[in-house]
Amino acid sequence: MHADNSHHLIAAAQRRHETTRAKATQALRDLDREGGAVTFQIVAQKAQVSRSWLYTQPDICAEIRRLRDVQRGSAGASLPASQRSTEASLLRRLEVANARVRDLTTENQRLRKQLEHVLGQLRASTMAR
Incomplete structure (x- = not known):
């Protein structure tokens, strides 16, 4: 067997x-x-x-x-x-982008005021002549 x-x-x-x-x-x-x-x-x-x-x-x-x-x-x-991308990474990227937009908006406002000031001085010196 x-x-x-x-x-x-x-x-x-x-x-x-x-x-x-x-x-x-x-x-x-x-x-x-x-x-x-x-x-x-x-x-x-x-x-x-x-x-x-x-x-x-x-x-x-x-x-x-x-x-x-x-x-x-x-x-x-x-x-x-x-x-x-994970949901967490996408949210983080969005937060970073929003912070960058805020920074650029602030810088833009500062530059506009600076330009207004310089143009005002230029206008005042032109009228004084």
Whole structure:
């Protein structure tokens, strides 16, 4: 009678499954980081897996759909994740821009008063002649 070696087959299948999941997850990360288009076809090609297998993995399938929807929702070409602005960074940039506008407004008012003063002096010296 032969020994039961099915545990080796089960372990190999589990390793193959985990390797395939890791390749698909890495492909998603790479596409997101690079700003590449995210579709089931592109992820399948990049990860060297079948599209049908991607559809059987609920978490990977959901992530592909989420990234695809994010890209469709943005105007123009999508940006890599590393270049996307967070809400906090956008608010900070707005605060900095508002502070710059206030500074420029103050400087503009100061320069106008200075110009008024110089033009007044020039007019007074012209009339005195």
